[in-house]
Amino acid sequence: MKDMPQLGMGTFRLEGEVARESVSKALEVGFRHIDTAQIYGNEAQVGDAIKTSGLNRNELFVTTKVWHESLGEGHFIPSVHESLEKLKLEYVDLLLIHWPYPGSDVTLESYLGSLAKAKEQGLTRHIGVSNFTIDLLNHAEEMLGKGEVYTNQIEIHPFMQNKKVVEACKEKGVKATAYMPFAVGKVMKDETLLRIAQNHNATPAQVVLAWMEKRHIYAIPSSTSKEHLAENLAYGGVQLSEEELALVDGLDNGERIVNPDFAPSWD
Ligand SMILES: NC(=O)c1ccc[n+]([C@@H]2O[C@H](COP(=O)([O-])OP(=O)(O)OC[C@H]3O[C@@H](n4cnc5c(N)ncnc54)[C@H](OP(=O)(O)O)[C@@H]3O)[C@@H](O)[C@H]2O)c1
Numbered sequence: 132m133k134d135m136p137q138l139g140m141g142t143f144r145l146e147g148e149v150a151r152e153s154v155s156k157a158l159e160v161g162f163r164h165i166d167t168a169q170i171y172g173n174e175a176q177v178g179d180a181i182k183t184s185g186l187n188r189n190e191l192f193v194t195t196k197v198w199h200e201s202l203g204e205g206h207f208i209p210s211v212h213e214s215l216e217k218l219k220l221e222y223v224d225l226l227l228i229h230w231p232y233p234g235s236d237v238t239l240e241s242y243l244g245s246l247a248k249a250k251e252q253g254l255t256r257h258i259g260v261s262n263f264t265i266d267l268l269n270h271a272e273e274m275l276g277k278g279e280v281y282t283n284q285i286e287i288h289p290f291m292q293n294k295k296v297v298e299a300c301k302e303k304g305v306k307a308t309a310y311m312p313f314a315v316g317k318v319m320k321d322e323t324l325l326r327i328a329q330n331h332n333a334t335p336a337q338v339v340l341a342w343m344e345k346r347h348i349y350a351i352p353s354s355t356s357k358e359h360l361a362e363n364l365a366y367g368g369v370q371l372s373e374e375e376l377a378l379v380d381g382l383d384n385g386e387r388i389v390n391p392d393f394a395p396s397w398d
Contacts (some may be wrong), residue, residue, distance in 0.1 A: 132256050133192050133224060135282065135306065137344055138364065139164030141353035142173055143310075149355055154180035156357040161364050166284075166310075166351040167218075168196035168229055169210060174217035182219050193220060196229035196261060196284075197246075199393075202237050207245035211254045226255035227284060230262045233393035239267070243274045257281035261310075265299040265398050272303060282306040287348055288314040289324065289339060289379050290386040295398045297348065308349040311388055312339055323378055333369045340366035342379040 140157040142150055142165065150173035154165060158180060167177045174195060181191065195218065201210035211226065226249055232242060246258045260271055261284035271280050283300050287293050287309035300307040313336055318324055324335035331338070336352070340363060343350045354360050371379075387397070 133189060135192055135194075135225065135257075135308075135349060136164040137349055138162070138340060138366070139166050139192070139194070139308075139349070139351040140360065141310065141351040142167045142177060143171055143353060145171070145173055145176075145353065145355065147173075147176060151176035151180050153353075153355045153360075155183065157354075157360050158184040158186060160357060160361045162360065163190055164192040164194075164351070166194045168198065168227075169201065169214055170196070170198040170229065174214050178218040178220065188220070192224040193218065194225040194227060195223050196227040197242075198229050199232060202228070202232050202242040202245070204237075204241055204245060207242060208249060208252070208254075211249050215254065222253055223255045225257045225259055225281060226250070227259045227261045227282070228263075230391075230393065231260075231264075231267050231395050233395075239270055240274055243271055247275055247279070259283065259305075261285065262394065264395050265296055267395065268296075268299060268303065268305065272305075278304060280305050282308045282349070284308040284310055284351075286311050286387060286389050287343075288312050288388075289318060289321065289342070289382040290314055290384055291388070292380070292383040293398075294383070297346070299398075301347065306349055307347070308351060309343055310351060312343060312350040312352045314386070314388060321382065323382060327371070327375050327378060330375070331369045331371075333366075334362055336363055337366035337369050338371065338375075338379070341369040341371050342376060345371065345376055
């Protein structure tokens with residue numbers, strides 16, 4: 132079973148041809164980990180790009196996420212089949228609950244049960260959650276069993292490091308995955324990151340990715356540009372000093388970007 136590569140490509144906001152072309156470019160430059168979701172409306176284009184890449188299925192790590200309206204018992208598994216059909220895959224590597232259900236008519240126990248069933252039925256290799264607070268993560272661990280929650284995908288970037296949740300993930304052996312790792316482009320203009328980047332003849336994007344790896348955080352930045360994708364993949368050459376790592380740690384100011392009205396009360 133393939134482990135999740137440290138760096139993946141995100142596909143939020145990428146629609147139609149742009150989604151297909153961007154994923155194709157990502158696979159061409161060497162990405163093997165792609166993150167999509169039912170709500171992004173691009174699973175079919177992600178699937179097209181995978182198919183035309185000619186890559187072997189076992190080289191790829193593909194994640195999708197189940198949206199609110201499909202969390203109910205009769206809807207969950209059919210929605211995963213629909214995702215697989217669009218992706219043109221027999222299984223995904225990782226299936227996530229996109230957001231904790233905000234209402235009371237579908238319980239956590241019920242949709243986590245459906246998530247476990249999807250794995251039992253071979254529709255996914257791993258299961259996990261997204262946007263889960265520490266309390267919800269504790270419940271998920273109790274309901275699914277220790278070691279079953281593969282990742283918690285949450286907002287993490289230098290300006291919102293979500294340290295408490297990342298720490299809780301570490302204690303449980305749950306991988307913390309950073310969505311919006313570049314704060315949707317804002318990191319490129321940060322003076323501290325620009326200065327550190329200059330020291331290494333690198334870019335702020337590469338500094339952020341190198342910092343995340345050191346902090347044991349997986350990352351899934353999105354890009355539509357082949358140059359940016361190649362640059363992101365090449366972050367591995369950047370070796371940050373302890374002092375530089377601490378400077379990035381110090382950029383946290385709790386600046387949350389994603390906070391819809393259905394979000395839980397954050398830690
Ligand atoms: N689970 C959830 O609830 C959730 C929520 C939000 C996002 N996500 C996932 O996380 C992924 C990443 O988040 P995001 O796409 O919103 O934001 P992001 O990855 O922080 O930022 C994407 C932006 O950064 C730019 N960029 C990427 N690489 C660059 C580089 N090397 N140099 C300069 N600019 C660069 C891109 O522009 P170019 O296209 O021009 O490169 C794009 O505008 C999403 O695509 C999605 O898969 C999950």
